[in-house]
Amino acid sequence: MLLNRRKLLADRKRLGRWGEKQGEKFLKSKGLKTLARNFSCKTGEIDLIMVDGDGAIVFVEVRTKADESFGPPEETITQPKRAKLMRAARYFLAAHKIEDRPLRFDVVTVVLGQVGRPQIRHYQNAFVA
DSSP: OHHHHHHHHHOHHHHHHHHHHHHHHHHHHTTOEEEEEEEEETTEEEEEEEEOTTSOEEEEEEEEESOSTTOOGGGGOOHHHHHHHHHHHHHHHHHTTOOSOOEEEEEEEEEOOSSSSOEEEEEEEEEOO
């Protein structure tokens, strides 16, 4: 794990991809099912699109950081980023003809840290469309 941790800390893109996989595994363990990963369109990108046990479509932004020395990862989701996520979500729903389904925007943060297990936090309904 230490060698893997060193590689992750040396490459931000690799760290981000790893964090998304950890976030997806975490949400699956809570009963969510994956609809799409890294959905991209002209209006933006969504890390994970999942379905909760109640049938709600869940748009997930995953934020991964090596540590929290510059603040928690959830603080990096600005209002413009939220607006882009909402536009991309509307595009996804329209493109897949999904109507009349509850939906929400969640945030999952993954902090690798220097030692021990990564910290994963899940914020349901982190913001509202």
